[in-house]
Amino acid sequence: MIVLVDLLLMLIDLTFSILTAVIQTFLRPRLKCIDGELCLITGAGGALGRLFALEFAKEGARLVLWDCNATANERTAELVRELGVEAHAYTVDLSERRSIYQAADRVRAEVGDVSILVNNAGVVAGRRLLDCPDELLERTLLVNCHALFWMTKAFLPQMKAKNHGHIVTIASALGLFSTACDYCASKFGAVGFHESLTHELLAEDLDGIKTTLVCPYIVDTGMFAGKELKSLIPPLQPLYTVQQSMKAILAEQQMICIPRLMYIPFLSRYKLLATWAK
Numbered sequence: 001m002i003v004l005v006d007l008l009l010m011l012i013d014l015t016f017s018i019l020t021a022v023i024q025t026f027l028r029p030r031l032k033c034i035d036g037e038l039c040l041i042t043g044a045g046g047a048l049g050r051l052f053a054l055e056f057a058k059e060g061a062r063l064v065l066w067d068c069n070a071t072a073n074e075r076t077a078e079l080v081r082e083l084g085v086e087a088h089a090y091t092v093d094l095s096e097r098r099s100i101y102q103a104a105d106r107v108r109a110e111v112g113d114v115s116i117l118v119n120n121a122g123v124v125a126g127r128r129l130l131d132c133p134d135e136l137l138e139r140t141l142l143v144n145c146h147a148l149f150w151m152t153k154a155f156l157p158q159m160k161a162k163n164h165g166h167i168v169t170i171a172s173a174l175g176l177f178s179t180a181c182d183y184c185a186s187k188f189g190a191v192g193f194h195e196s197l198t199h200e201l202l203a204e205d206l207d208g209i210k211t212t213l214v215c216p217y218i219v220d221t222g223m224f225a226g227k228e229l230k231s232l233i234p235p236l237q238p239l240y241t242v243q244q245s246m247k248a249i250l251a252e253q254q255m256i257c258i259p260r261l262m263y264i265p266f267l268s269r270y271k272l273l274a275t276w277a278k
């Protein structure tokens with residue numbers, strides 16, 4: 001009986017969500033003002049991280065930039081400052097929990113409380129399981145998944161104190177269905193992290209703290225160059241990916257798949273529920 005009630009409630013929720021989505025597709029959502037907010041971006045020296053930094057700067061946010069690549073990270077900071085926006089670069093290895101907590105203490109002391117956290121940094125080994133050294137498999141999980149926990153534990157308390165903040169998880173379409181083993185496992189973890197964090201915030205009535213999950217298809221940044229990945233659909237352009245993500249973030253959308261085609265694999269997860277209900 002309970003299963004039937006659960007399923008009925010889920011169908012009602014799904015119908016309501018679809019109706020809301022259809023209506024919102026025709027209405028231009030109001031985009032929030034983030035002028036003066038302090039935004040921290042991990043992997044800010046990378047292709048998407050740098051574009052996110054520039055887009056957030058254009059929206060008036062002040063920037064804290066984290067990356068293990070000091071040269072690339074500092075270059076991003078220079079580009080942000082050329083827009084007349086404050087940027088603070090920190091060299092941090094996200095695979096090391098302690099270095100995250102130490103850098104977070106420095107940011108709070110030197111710059112202030114972070115109100116927008118963009119967990120963007122990511123790596124991929126992209127080899128078959130048995131051909132992949134354990135260290136590479138471990139690094140992917142540490143950077144793409146474990147780091148989300150440490151970053152959020154470091155900055156969520158201040159957001160909770162003010163009931164104000166936004167946590168953005170740059171996951172992937174490969175967090176919704178699988179091909180490259182290490183990367184997919186880490187991105188499935190990122191999707192699960194986002195969903196559980198969102199439920200936790202909801203349960204604590206912290207309606208001022210928003211979350212956004214970003215699930216792009218392949219983006220032409222070179223991250224997957226040389227990796228065994230076949231697909232007929234051409235890769236996304238980095239700037240288009242970031243601009244679409246920014247619209248979702250500023251509209252406080254809980255999730256965005258880019259392009260919309262990627263919602264298909266996501267919706268197939270409801271199929272799993274059907275098997276569970278049998």
Ligand SMILES: NC(=O)C1=CN([C@@H]2O[C@H](COP(=O)(O)OP(=O)(O)OC[C@H]3O[C@@H](n4cnc5c(N)ncnc54)[C@H](OP(=O)(O)O)[C@@H]3O)[C@@H](O)[C@H]2O)C=CC1
Pocket residue numbers: 042043044045046047048049066067068069072092093094095119120121122123143170171172173215216217218219220221222223224
């Ligand atoms: N490119 C794509 O096709 C897609 C990417 N994504 C996701 O988007 C995000 C950004 O991807 P993209 O810009 O393409 O990747 P890039 O490799 O261009 O950028 C990733 C950045 O993260 C940094 N980084 C890697 N390891 C660490 C670490 N241990 N500590 C701190 N920083 C680290 C990298 O530094 P370094 O260069 O020195 O390693 C790099 O600057 C990732 O999470 C990725 O999974 C999602 C969908 C598609």
Ligand SMILES: CC1=C(/C=C/C(C)=C/C=C/C(C)=C/C=O)C(C)(C)CCC1
Pocket residue numbers: 171172173174177216217218219224229230231233261262264265
């Ligand atoms: C387009 C498309 C597909 C393939 C998607 C692929 C191959 C995505 C790769 C994404 C990557 C590499 C993301 C990196 O973070 C499917 C699922 C076969 C069918 C639905 C449409």
